Amino acid sequence: MYPRAFEYFAVGTVREASELLAHYADEARVLAGGQSLIPLMKLRLANPSHIIDIGNILGLDYVEEVDGALHVGALATHAAVLEFADVREGWPLMADAVSVIGDHQVRNWGTVGGALAEADPAGDWGAVILALKARIRCASSRGERWLAAADFFADAYTTQLATDELITEIVFRAPKRSSAGAYLKLERRAGDFAVVSVGVQLSLTEAGLCEEASIALAAAGLTPIYAEEAASFLAGKELRSDVIDEAARRVAAATQPLSDIRGSEDYKRAAAQALFKQAVEVAVRRSRGVTVEAAHGR
Amino acid sequence: MAAKRRIRVTINGQIYEHEVEPRLLLIDYLRDVAGLLGTHYGCDTTSCGACTIIVDGRSAKSCTRFAVQADGQEILTVEGLACDGRLHPIQEAFRDHHGLQCGFCTPGFLMTALAFLSETPDPSKDQIREVLAGNLCRCTGYQGIVDAVEDAATRLKTGTRKRGNAGSAAGAKPLMR
Numbered sequence: 001m002y003p004r005a006f007e008y009f010a011v012g013t014v015r016e017a018s019e020l021l022a023h024y025a026d027e028a029r030v031l032a033g034g035q036s037l038i039p040l041m042k043l044r045l046a047n048p049s050h051i052i053d054i055g056n057i058l059g060l061d062y063v064e065e066v067d068g069a070l071h072v073g074a075l076a077t078h079a080a081v082l083e084f085a086d087v088r089e090g091w092p093l094m095a096d097a098v099s100v101i102g103d104h105q106v107r108n109w110g111t112v113g114g115a116l117a118e119a120d121p122a123g124d125w126g127a128v129i130l131a132l133k134a135r136i137r138c139a140s141s142r143g144e145r146w147l148a149a150a151d152f153f154a155d156a157y158t159t160q161l162a163t164d165e166l167i168t169e170i171v172f173r174a175p176k177r178s179s180a181g182a183y184l185k186l187e188r189r190a191g192d193f194a195v196v197s198v199g200v201q202l203s204l205t206e207a208g209l210c211e212e213a214s215i216a217l218a219a220a221g222l223t224p225i226y227a228e229e230a231a232s233f234l235a236g237k238e239l240r241s242d243v244i245d246e247a248a249r250r251v252a253a254a255t256q257p258l259s260d261i262r263g264s265e266d267y268k269r270a271a272a273q274a275l276f277k278q279a280v281e282v283a284v285r286r287s288r289g290v291t292v293e294a295a296h297g298r
Numbered sequence: 299m300a301a302k303r304r305i306r307v308t309i310n311g312q313i314y315e316h317e318v319e320p321r322l323l324l325i326d327y328l329r330d331v332a333g334l335l336g337t338h339y340g341c342d343t344t345s346c347g348a349c350t351i352i353v354d355g356r357s358a359k360s361c362t363r364f365a366v367q368a369d370g371q372e373i374l375t376v377e378g379l380a381c382d383g384r385l386h387p388i389q390e391a392f393r394d395h396h397g398l399q400c401g402f403c404t405p406g407f408l409m410t411a412l413a414f415l416s417e418t419p420d421p422s423k424d425q426i427r428e429v430l431a432g433n434l435c436r437c438t439g440y441q442g443i444v445d446a447v448e449d450a451a452t453r454l455k456t457g458t459r460k461r462g463n464a465g466s467a468a469g470a471k472p473l474m475r
Binding site: 001002003004005006007008010031034035038039042051053055079102103104105106108109190191 | 300301303319320321323342343344345347350356357358359362363364366367369410414428429430431432
């Protein structure tokens, strides 16, 4: 399997990349780690005539904590995020999700910015940025702007990035006290894209009330989905089983799954409910300081 | 055809310089241009891991990289493991634990495991199974492979044998301990 022939540019700065993107517009694609784009090109699902390789831009592969918030450079690899010890501590939902992206080799080279820009409906990062309400910093030769995660995805494989824009950074706010999250993925076999997956982030009061909840799903529609109705229903409630059951029904109602090789619409909806309930349980235990491994479904 | 690019790559400690078409995949550069046939084509879809090599110390599927991306990088392939006719400790461990049968997937397993052991010298069996998830073997049932990697960890820590050029080709992180 071979991609169509293309012109190749290795750029050293974001500005250079943006200028080339402005010039070649839809004929160009940005190459970072290549773990999403190269398979698409080999299958000829993507056929760019110009490739702009940003893999050598220096200083864009950081993962660092700044005033409690997590800053991830667009060129940080999935592996680099996992290796950053504070991620497991402060953003366990992210650690759960990133640990099941592709396989070890893919995580070594695939980048956070690349995965988000690809906007695969089943991609794990999309649900992570929605559940954690991240902000995405974008740059072009015209300047910079920030997009909220909720505004980032337009359609399957389509983002709100302008033709000449690149993701440069993703920022996750500092976790609230006594908050925790979990991300559970159902996959047919290790390393596959999700059948469906659910990320839940909860913050609890000392009395055990759910102060705030956010819930996001991957592989449950054409874009990652934020389950607003379920999240707002949980706010201010005690997490009794009947409350969680009702929230799970609302999670299922928020999904718009498509029947495909990974399962039927009904199956994915049922799986989303089951994963949601498990994720709530894991998040609650973690918020109490218990170390819990996410048991992904296989 | 798109304009060719000149690349300079270090493979197993030796420098290679060629003009390549941008769409040339790294695996084809290794096999057809550099003439190193130890890196195998399996699925060609980033699934099976037979084409795994080590790039700047990190395992990579060479069917999912362009050769132009390797410009200036250091690559280690299975040919860089044995030295003077003597197997590398990880190869000996695979032989001793029946970590292979037909051998087709073996170069990929060796390279994934070697890069992993350089970062994680004392892995648990679960960690080994997890890291090998991107490599498929249709012969062994994996038990022998997991045992081999576990034993290789011990051999690499205690090994005093004269070794090949793996260390120099490993990039930023030493592959041998």
